[in-house]
Amino acid sequence: MQRINKILTEQVQNIIKELYGADVPENQVQVNKTRKEFNGDFTIVVFPFLRFSKKSPEITAQEIGDALVKNMQDVEAYNVIKGFLNISLSDDYWKNFFNGIIGNDNYGFKEITENSNKIVIEYSSPNTNKPLHLGHIRNNLLGWSEAKIMEANGNKVIKVNLVNDRGIHICKSMLAWKELAGGKTPDDVKMKGDHFVGDYYVAFDKEYKKQIAELVANGMDEKEAKNEALWMKNARKMLQEWESGKPEVRNLWETMNNWVYAGFDETYKKLGVSFDKVYHESQTYLLGKDVILKALEDGKLQKREDGSIIIDLTKDGLDEKVLLRADGTALYMTQDIGTAILRYEDFNFNESAYVVGNEQDYHFKVLKIVLEKLGYVWAKNISHISYGMVELPDGKMKSREGTVVDADDLVDEMIKTAKQKSDELGKLESFSKEEKNEIFRKIALGALKYFILKVDAKKNMTFNPEESIDFNGNTGPFVQYTYVRIQSMLAKAKELGIKNIHKYNNSEKLEQTELSLLNLIYDFEDVIVEAGKRRNPSVIANYVFDLAKEFNRFYHEIPPILKEENKDLMKFRLSLSEKTAIIIKNALDLMGIEVPERM
RNA sequence: GGACCCGUAGCAUAACUGGAUAAUGCACUUGACUACGAAUCAAGCGAUUACAGGUUCGAAUCCUGUCGGGUUCACCA
Incomplete structure (x- = not known):
């Protein structure tokens, strides 16, 4: 089914052509989601069209709005506020949309095929001289989530780790x-x-x-x-x-x-x-050395008097970079050149992404240019997924000063807090100890992962070890809770003997909160695309939070679903709840977060 | 010093990348569990988006400058 925002864009282009005789490029037609405080589903910004219409924003918007209502059955009404044309779609459109995806548990995901783009993503990249800390956690979670998001966008993804073992x-x-x-x-x-x-x-x-x-x-x-x-x-x-x-x-x-x-x-x-594969620098640095020596012979590099081999990047706005020490031993850059080449030989990738902190922005800029200058055409497909540092309230983490937050300690601490919190609420008494521990683990990691991934990857973030990570509000457990609650309701529906919840004929007018939910569900497909484009799991986190929040509002505002006498309406609402749960689960999975069935 | 990044309520983060009255959570003040799970919901309080100019119908977002913070410019990784 074609996306309605796409259709609207095309229609607007046609209408402008008809009304004003002008061709508007697609990227000038802005079809946005209408903001909460206004009426409507989609908003079209008409300011860019004024130079074609030569009329006031209000009149231009009205003319376009009239034409849309006339041309499109799904467009029910519109209103104009300043230069903003708010479009309301009909209930029927939303009901049809929902029926179209009701049996599809993978709504929003693209299929991976033989011809899919092949992406190698490197993350984690630890040193073997010290344990992992909070900075590594951010790296690992980002890497994992990026990989998941790439897959959701239909790419074939190979996850690799490069261990710095020498x-x-x-x-x-x-x-x-x-x-x-x-x-x-x-x-x-x-x-x-x-x-x-x-x-x-x-x-x-x-x-x-x-x-x-x-x-x-x-x-x-x-x-x-x-x-x-x-x-x-x-x-x-x-x-x-x-x-x-x-x-x-x-x-x-x-x-x-x-x-x-x-x-x-x-x-x-x-x-x-x-x-999927672990590389060790001890196995790749020699290749890097060979490549550099060969390039020197070919005249692509220079040798200094002291014997070190360098590349002059001053023309590219960078510095002279040493690629091999005077004593002939390898450097970080030497190894990375070797590893990159080996990786291409191994996988013949379309794209190679490195999840590495932004303190290495310069390094990766250099790596890419050096590889290009050495004649590797695929080097242009190397990208650096750069992310910000994790800072403590009083500054950066410094291993030598002992101000690091150890990864294992942090996870253990989170699990302890989850247990404590859960015991206070006392909802899990009927579970065995093993089952409970499994639930605590899921909640604790949900809280931690969500906390880290909800922040825009490229931004620095602060972490206060004194305050434990929240379990209420904009958090992983909040979203998990919403899922669990829906499961509980669906289980109860089953107990009551309600079957075939996808089979109904709902002729009732949709409530505002139902429309909002449908709108959010609709968005999931676009959200996955955007998260992929922006290389940013926080897009998913923000989305799933909004979805969970909207569901909770729906749940409170609507009279008890299971007591609803109109069976068709009840089944529609159960289906809507079920779909919300599935999307929550899928979205959390993109962040590497699991959902418990109870909590 | 050169290059790059950042500065949004007390705190932590959003803002569809130039769109509407800058949003959400925490904290603080209220209200809602004898109707599907209160780890929830509803309401209130709180911002001259570091500062000063500029571009634009429109700026947190783009440009210039100032101030503040960070990273990097290693024959460390």
């Missing part, structure tokens, strides 16, 4: 563990592997600072001390040994990384995210 930072944890752990493993001390390793990373930093202080106290200047501190020298040596493949170092590296992966897996599972 470099000096890893050697720091390894060294500290060797020196301090006495051979203990995470199992021995009953810790999650990522936290275990992270602690040794912190321990390294502590000891390192101590060593610097000692050297400075003995008269060395600080810069030199930083280089000369024993542990730092040892860490650098370890990195060289790693690069040259010394078995002892490689074994330890593998062991400790595996501890970390086990910890990450647990956190990913808790968050409900997963990947």
